[in-house]
Amino acid sequence: MRGGGNGQEPIVQIEGVTKAFGNNEVLRGVNLTLYPGETLVLLGGSGSGKSVLLGILIGLLQAGGGRVMLSDMEVTAFRTEEEWKAIWRSVGFLFQGAALFDSMSVRDNIAFPLEIHTDLSRAAIDDKVSRLLAMVGLGDIQQKMPSELSGGMQKRVALARTIALEPRIVLYDEPTTGLDPITSDTIAELIRELQKRLGITSLVVTHDIRLAFRVADRVSMLYQGKIVITGPLEEIRNHQDPRVREFLYG
Amino acid sequence: MTLAAELGNRVIALIRYLGELSLFALSILPILFRKPLFFGLIIRQIRDIGIYSFPLVAISSFAIGIVLSMHSIHLLKQFGAVHYVAAAVGLSVVKELGPVLTALMVAGRSGSGISAELGSMRVTRQIDALQVLAVNPMKYLVVTRIVACMIAVPLLTAFADLLGITGGLLMGITRGGISPSLYLDITFEFVEMIDLVPGLLKAAFFGMLIGIVSTYGGFTASGGTTGVGTATTRTVVVTSLMIFISDVFLSQTFIVLLGG
Numbered sequence: 001m002r003g004g005g006n007g008q009e010p011i012v013q014i015e016g017v018t019k020a021f022g023n024n025e026v027l028r029g030v031n032l033t034l035y036p037g038e039t040l041v042l043l044g045g046s047g048s049g050k051s052v053l054l055g056i057l058i059g060l061l062q063a064g065g066g067r068v069m070l071s072d073m074e075v076t077a078f079r080t081e082e083e084w085k086a087i088w089r090s091v092g093f094l095f096q097g098a099a100l101f102d103s104m105s106v107r108d109n110i111a112f113p114l115e116i117h118t119d120l121s122r123a124a125i126d127d128k129v130s131r132l133l134a135m136v137g138l139g140d141i142q143q144k145m146p147s148e149l150s151g152g153m154q155k156r157v158a159l160a161r162t163i164a165l166e167p168r169i170v171l172y173d174e175p176t177t178g179l180d181p182i183t184s185d186t187i188a189e190l191i192r193e194l195q196k197r198l199g200i201t202s203l204v205v206t207h208d209i210r211l212a213f214r215v216a217d218r219v220s221m222l223y224q225g226k227i228v229i230t231g232p233l234e235e236i237r238n239h240q241d242p243r244v245r246e247f248l249y250g
Numbered sequence: 251m252t253l254a255a256e257l258g259n260r261v262i263a264l265i266r267y268l269g270e271l272s273l274f275a276l277s278i279l280p281i282l283f284r285k286p287l288f289f290g291l292i293i294r295q296i297r298d299i300g301i302y303s304f305p306l307v308a309i310s311s312f313a314i315g316i317v318l319s320m321h322s323i324h325l326l327k328q329f330g331a332v333h334y335v336a337a338a339v340g341l342s343v344v345k346e347l348g349p350v351l352t353a354l355m356v357a358g359r360s361g362s363g364i365s366a367e368l369g370s371m372r373v374t375r376q377i378d379a380l381q382v383l384a385v386n387p388m389k390y391l392v393v394t395r396i397v398a399c400m401i402a403v404p405l406l407t408a409f410a411d412l413l414g415i416t417g418g419l420l421m422g423i424t425r426g427g428i429s430p431s432l433y434l435d436i437t438f439e440f441v442e443m444i445d446l447v448p449g450l451l452k453a454a455f456f457g458m459l460i461g462i463v464s465t466y467g468g469f470t471a472s473g474g475t476t477g478v479g480t481a482t483t484r485t486v487v488v489t490s491l492m493i494f495i496s497d498v499f500l501s502q503t504f505i506v507l508l509g510g
Contacts, residue, residue, distance in 0.1 A: 058382050081386060088384035099379035103367070113383045116286075161383075 010069075011036045011169060011201050012057070017066035017076075019052055026052050028225035029066065034169075039195050039202040041212040043247060044222035050205040051096070053222070054171050057203070058093050059084045071168070089117060092162035092170040092200075096177055098154040100146040100161070106133075107142035110161045117165060132160040135197075136190055152183035159190060163198070170194065172204040176211050188214040209248055213237075221247065267488075274466045278396065281389050288394050295398030296405075299360040303406055306355040311410035314347055315339060315417025323426045332426045336433045337440035339418030344441055348411040349403075349449045350497055353456035356403055357489040361464040364395055365485040368468020369478035377469070392469065396461030403457030404450045411449065448504035455500060456493050463489045 012034035019027040026049040034040050044050045055061035057068060059075065068076045070087055078084055100109050110129045114120055120128065129142060136156040146154055155175060162170060172191065176184035188211050194200045195215075204215060212219055213233065220230040223243050229236065236244065322335040368391055371377050380387045415437060422428040467485035471477045 060378055060381065085384045088382050091382075093379075093382040095375050095379060097374055099375040101376055101379070102370075102374070113385075116383070116385055165383075 008035050010034060011071060012203065013067075013069040014053070014057070015067045015069075017053065017056060017068060018064040019049070019056060019061065020064055026225055027056075027064075030222070030225070030227055032220055032227055032230070034201060034203055036168075036201050037195070037199050038217040039191065039204060039215050041204045041206060041216035041219045042222055043207065043209070043212055043219060044205075045207060045247065048222045049225055050207075050222055051173050054093070054173050054203070054205055058091060058171060059087065089165055090168050092165070092167035094155070094159055094162050094170065094172045094175055096174040098146070098151075098158040100154055100158055102146050104146075105142065106144050106146070106149070106157050109146065109157060110164055113161065113164045128164070129160075132164060133157075135163075135193075136160045137186065150183075152179050152186065155179065155183075155187055156190065159187075159194075163194065163200070166198070167200065169201045169203070172202060172206070174206055174208075175204065176206065176208045181210070184208065184211060185214070187211070191215045223247075270470075271463065271466050274469070275462045278388065278393060278462075281386060282393060284386075284389065286389075288390060291390070291394045292398050292401075295395055296402045299356060299398060299402040300406065302363065303352075303356045303359045303402075304409065306359055307352050307406045307410050308413050310351055310355055311343070311348060311414040312417040314351060315343060315414035315419075316421050318342055318347070318414075319418035319421035320425060323421060327426075333422075333428050333432055333436055335418065335422050335426055335428070336436035339422075340415055340437040340441040341445065343414035343418070344411050344445050344449050346449070346497075346501070348414055349407045349453040349456060350493060352407045352410045352453060353403055353460065353493045354490055356399070356406065356457070357460050357464075357493065358486055360399070360402075361460045361489050362482045362486050364461075364464040365467035365471075365482045366478055368465055369471030369481045370468075372469060372471045373474055373478060387469075392461075392465040395465050396458060399457035399461035399464075400454050401457070403460065404453040407450060407453035408446075411446070444508065448500075448508060452497065452500050452504075455496065459492050459496065460489050463492065 010033045012032070014030055014032040017027055017030045018025070030053060032042070042050055042053070052061060056063045057070065057075070059078065063076050066076065067074060071090060073087065075084070075087060101112065104112065107126070107129050110132055111125045114125045114128060133139070133141070136159050138153065138156055138160070141149070141153070146157070149157065175187050175191070179187065191202060191204065192215055195202060202215070204211070206212060216233045218230060218232055219236040220227050221236075221244055229239060229241055229244055231239070237248070239245065319335055319339050322338045323332055326332045326335055326338070368377070371391070377387045377391070380390060419430065419433050422433045423430055464485045467481040471481040
């Protein structure tokens, strides 16, 4: 899918979301819409509030104001963990630093959500873990510990864990930070692959232009706590707004 | 900054810390018995605490039994009552030294380990990862460790009691010239089953303190690896002080309730 909406109902709707830490206003009324099956890349410089917005979407942070609708539920009105559980099972989150459980093997990391939330047998879980590892392009590394893996491999294992419960939406927080260009391209291919094969809707937060151009159906840009532009990739590439041009082309 | 201002700031920081620690402990109550209970994880934690702390507990309690016996023999010989060293060592170890020493060793070894582990999980966002995988981190990481500490510390205390008495027995035989059977007869005459209860209950309470303070330290760690180090050190200091302070009140309570 390239381009936004095509008459579909949005799967994520962010309306006027604000967030401040003390006197520091990080988000100043963010509006953003995500349609089913698309990959939206949210660009922005360091400290622009991209990751804060993801934190609000997934319930790790509370919005100061505004409204977030996620799969027809107003998550900004959620007050209990029970309300969030349905969201957490249908929305995956890939952390910037992978956030693999370092006391668990690769197999146990990926199997963890399946063991907690499904009634699958051990054999079925092992089988699924193998398939997930194959899907992210990794072979027989199930018994390795996260500390034995490279940064790129850790990201891929984390991605396998993120999609283990077959989420409809995946949120990517700076998925290529700290990776070399070749490994970054591999991650970009995986994001595209997941969109094509599993129909996953993706919101990718990044400052990596190369990644944005490789995976985006639409691009938004966050600047000083507000979305300054949203549009299809080609439109953004040729946009005349100096803030956009400076960010894209330096 | 004047000395008074510095002192005032520290008192305020201490009060704030204790207040936040209390709120953290209270927040556990509603989820304590909520499923899943993670029994497997609790067993694994008990095993880890046992494996890490047992050598320290064993050596220190055995040594304390020996030293206590040495001093008591020296004193009791002057009154011609050297065989009562068995009662002195037995009661001191079972009622006081066993639980306190064990708790201090577990706080230093396992409490610091728990704090460092959870602190590291916090700064590398593994705790956030648990949350977004729809697993309550308080339930999975905190409750399991507190329960494990509450079970492991009394179990280790029972071993400490046994090894402390054994240390005393060794000195009683070699320095006091008491026969092993007489030593044990006097021990069992003075140390009854009921005497074990206050020590083991205190141990469970100390275990709860270790669990709460160490998980709180890890959970609230911030500022990278330095923050983890600070949290770990603070855990050991605070737990040790709490063990000593609460021991005074618990001992007095048991004396009133059980009469000695």
